[in-house]
Amino acid sequence: xxxxxxxxxxxxxxxxxxxxxxxxxxxxxxxxxxxxxxxxxxxxxxxxxxxxxxxxxxxxxxxxxxxxxxxxxxxxxxxxxxxxxxxxxxxxxxxxxx
Numbered sequence: 001x002x003x004x005x006x007x008x009x010x011x012x013x014x015x016x017x018x019x020x021x022x023x024x025x026x027x028x029x030x031x032x033x034x035x036x037x038x039x040x041x042x043x044x045x046x047x048x049x050x051x052x053x054x055x056x057x058x059x060x061x062x063x064x065x066x067x068x069x070x071x072x073x074x075x076x077x078x079x080x081x082x083x084x085x086x087x088x089x090x091x092x093x094x095x096x097x098x
Contacts, residue, residue: 001061002052002091003034009047011084018081019049025073032064047086054095061092 007015019036026033034053039046055061068074 001055001064002050002093004044004089004091005049005051005085006045006087007047007049007084008086009045012047015049015081015084018077018084021077022051022074025071025077031067031071031074058092065090 022031023036025031032053032055034051037050037052039048039050042048044050053064055064068078
């Protein structure tokens, strides 16, 4: 699962500072751990942050999304961060075993 977030370029520092607080919740075991990526060379602009994690199945990914929606600490941070968003979407991928 990937959460793709495009943010106001002029608010990069503020956006990243809040993202570090989300990461702290992950390190404390409150939220699922993911990795964060910012494009160096990509079709997505440099003001894009991608949070991605692997889950055993789609139900587990949906449970993570539900946790994001219901956790009060996540909700508080998301409320602060939403003012910096230009766009956001969720992508799901299937891992091919070839």
